[in-house]
Amino acid sequence: MNRETVLLVDDEKEIVDLLDIYLRNEGYTLLKAADGREALALVEAHPVDLIVLDVMMPHMDGIAACMKIRESRHMPIIMLSAKGQDIDKITGLSIGADDYVVKPFSPLELLARVKSQLRRYKMMQAPQPAKENEIVIDGLTINTSTHKVTIEDEEVRLTPREFAILELLARNRGIVLSMERIYQEVWNEPFMESNNTVMVHIRKIREKIEKNPGDPRYILTVWGIGYKIE
Structure with missing residues (x-):
């Protein structure tokens, strides 16, 4: 039935x-x-x-x-x-x-x-098997070889830093990453407490991949801790 x-x-x-x-x-x-x-x-x-x-x-x-x-x-x-x-x-x-x-x-x-x-x-x-070098999350596809990002088959253009942040979050799906960790892994330099660079880049990524950046579907904020992709 x-x-x-x-x-x-x-x-x-x-x-x-x-x-x-x-x-x-x-x-x-x-x-x-x-x-x-x-x-x-x-x-x-x-x-x-x-x-x-x-x-x-x-x-x-x-x-x-x-x-x-x-x-x-x-x-x-x-x-x-x-x-x-x-x-x-x-x-x-x-x-x-x-x-x-x-x-x-x-x-x-x-x-x-x-x-x-x-x-x-x-x-x-129905979930489709991901191709080699692709991370697929609910309509979001990240090709780690070509650095191409698509949302529902529509290409989204990200800067190299934006792509690196998105890839890092996607590879750690479900894990909350602090701004300090994101900064150190993407920029490869020590993080300063007053540095809001990560927050600014997250906002720009959301503006490109989210239908409603104020109510994000992909990159979620965990207040007081950092960010994650569920």
Whole structure:
């Protein structure tokens, strides 16, 4: 049986109740929301593997909700809409939806699309064996031979010092490294207590590799101790 969680977002209760029956019969866990605001709150509070998202809803429509979700989440999103024109489909897909279903639709067709999207997502999420001389951490790839760094296959250009710091943290994944140790290993000279060079370089690295440098995904600060990559 399936264990994935599907979030149904639609203000038409009849549609939600119908899909609830079909999806629960397949073993999925269901969450429900009547508008985009409720959907965002549920996504923040619960792990969600796939979202079925209606376009036309009160308070916050599906387009706005999809764009907001895509700022930080990558799970599949299937849009529902009574509009069937090509421009509407293009709009939905261009702002981050993975599939688009026009109302009225067959519940069995939607169920098949849910299964297909979840299969594809699982394959994409499956860990890939790292190539020789590569360190791979959750979408971040560091090639220690070419000094090339990519985030989700997008190249990021680092200075030699920035690369050395990132490589050092990555090779010691899960270990907190003090600013003193980082400085001594990268600059190869004694560390001065008043020296904020490491902190400045960490900030610059975050600006290049983090989507939100103020809430970093990769380089974490352990206050009073130093930095680590989890």
